[in-house]
Amino acid sequence: MHAPTSAAHASRLLAIALIAWLEFLQNGLLNFASSQVMGGIGAGPEEFSQAAMAYALFAVLALFNHQWCVERFGSRRHLQASIALFALGAWIAGGAGSPSAFIIGRAVQGLGGAAFFTAARLEVAQLPTARRGLGLVVFGQALLLGSALGPLLGGWLLQAYGWRALCWGVLPFLPPALWAAGRLPLRPPAQRPAHYPTATFLTLLGAAFLLQWLIQQTPYQLFAHPAWLAAAAGAALLCYLAFRAQHRRHASDRRRWRLLRRPGYRIGLLGYSCCYLLVSANSYILPMLSAQALGFDLPTSGLLLSVSYLAGMLFALLYAKLLLRGMAPSLRQTLLASCILLAAYGWLMSGINGEASLTRVAAILLLNGGFMSLFIMAVAQGTFRRVAPAAFAHAYQTKNIVRQVSISAGVALASVFMQARNALHYNRLAERFSWDAQQFNDALHLLREQLPYLSDTQRLGVLAGELARQAALISCLDFFRLEMWIALALAGGLFALRAVD
Template identity: 20%
Template structure:
């Protein structure tokens, strides 16, 4: 009897334990983190992976460079339009259903992108792919903030951040390898099995938000203004350099439509009862400072990812594969740094970590500013390691600081706006960088040419030496002199381009440093979302 009395409570205890586990909102959090990070990496890879396959696509589809550019532009434009409304869409359709549908749409579109036989079909499916991919980034972030307890928010953002920082860096390298080893359609086909895995894990582990607010009605006017404003802005940034900016009527039209639409959109969203994007959260000083910082972070991240491979491949003659191996250590440094950040949440003031990250990033850009046309692979290792560590120190604490004072039901809207500003910052950074490289090169060439006159003693000696060397190899004298002049001009142009890249790297470091005063508008706050709105 006594034995029976002792053993009776155990089955009941097991049942109670199972019930408690079933109700635990934090169970499976690491599997969920793996799921949403996989989805985010897929989305980010496809932002940059197609760039290296452009020549192959042009040959297969018979398209010009201007036409094939819409393969990238269509994807990014669709992406940025969806980003700010992901919170609204999650509330409208249910987070689990919306996230799963977005992965399914992205995966199906990836297959049809690879199977496209015309430019029109490829651009169409890339736009569809961008619509599906737009949800993956910000919805992933809001999911992580809900499925991890407050004390582990740093861990959640570290896991997510590793994918966000490594994805754009590895895109061109992976794209080049796949294109060379197989063919360009496989840069899309590779998404299919990975997307199916992410979809299965989503259906198995992700649940609807406990904090979702029911959507009463659809703000069609706000949606239309957002599509027109953000779509035209992103298209202008993508095509501006190619069309010579405001000398083009097309770019001017994009600018006017974007400006009018966005001003109208902001006014409408602040005055309507059921906005599609709740801009009232911008009243939170900490969040507004955070997304402003995010814009500069995106600018420096994407612009350096854009300009460094151009420098390595055009001036130093590196292949895409060699470029990938040069960049890889910095990407891994970012990942390891963010993994280490998981242990600092709540222990170290996030603002201090951001200051340290900006200082390290600035030191890295100073080292980048001393690259030359003779730099080798060993010269890039430590500058890129420092860049990776600096960005890693910034990403996790800045994300947590920006969202720290938003109530949990506002987190999906906040992550959408945060990721939108980072994406737009990146687009602005790439557009400005592409323009400045060309202009700086022209200015530097003019300045250097003043000191490389054919009538200068040093130039005459150099010209004579090259000419004699060519004649000695059998080149006729008149031809040898012409070739020698062209060679010197080419060297001057290379040095002018090198100086342009050096100036840009220094500008990135200074630009990031100029954002530090924004930290004065922030409080240390809590680890992240779930607090009340700041007043």
């Protein structure tokens, strides 16, 4: 009897992993090669961030209705339908010939992909108490593995098959996910499923859309159309207040949400938001640093970018081992340690130059992996340790809504930051790109000696390319310097917030 039980638990853990990693794998593939995707569909950074906004918007809607769908259709059918939608969205995005088609594909993927993270985590909560710790380890390792394989697989797919393979590359992993959905002991439809009035859903839709639009457009339109932004912010607030009023009066599950009104849970959501925003911004910036500023080829860049997540897997295993043995530091100590790792990462990355070796950059990225895993594990402990079992599903829905909004915000803000800094540094460097500048003439003279077979026009092209590379490099270094100060601010906030432990 013991062997079949162990085999059943192992099968269930494998199924959880196969479901959990899908969304992280797909996002890792696309974020790794955002520039190539933009070139393939003829989009700019603003339109690429709109695709991230569309994914997050439809994911938020799906997450809010996750429990409703599970109770009405049964979680197995809901998960299988989500996998089908995810596949359809990947197919549409991969076949896109315009930014609009790509945005539609990502929106469809958001409807499907939102279920994976929540469904897998809720299955971990249903494991026997003795195996729940192992389930959390498997769940966390699957997420980090998907994030690590994204750039690793993306570098090879992009070089061999082009940018479309970054969308279609996730399709071979969906049949195992369908198998996993059938293996999980998911619940049948409820006899009395939750009910949300149409007005409640529409006000949520309006609030979510306006919030995502503000996140995406504010950096672009802050000075050009401030009145539009203020009107949109006011409309978003009104929609949210209307949603709260409708939900409190009419939603059948409103009592479950009341259990989440505690400061520790809300502080935890803020911690999640900070972490996911920084991680998504990093995922957008690092490929630019590796391929554009440092000149590494695509497979090498993919390998380099996967280092953070592979290091995160090792840090997570070490922390989990300490937890299981009762030797782990306190939550505040763990959070402070992770902030120190992030500050060191930002400081060291802001000091690299165009000649930085692969080994040096990879070594620094280990610190980023430590920050990601330690910070998120400590925040998860603090956020959910006092959540009542009856409210756990709703607590995790809300947490994942925060995750999707933060990821979208990270991509949008990183995109605008890089555009602004690139323009500033390019203009400053271009002031020296003149026949009157001694540095320019010295560089041209050096090229004449090193590349005698080129014409002066071609040598000017080489110098222009170097000008763009230097501007990109300095912009990336500005980002890492900012990240260092954010880490120090987080550490200061933890010192002031004695209630974390």
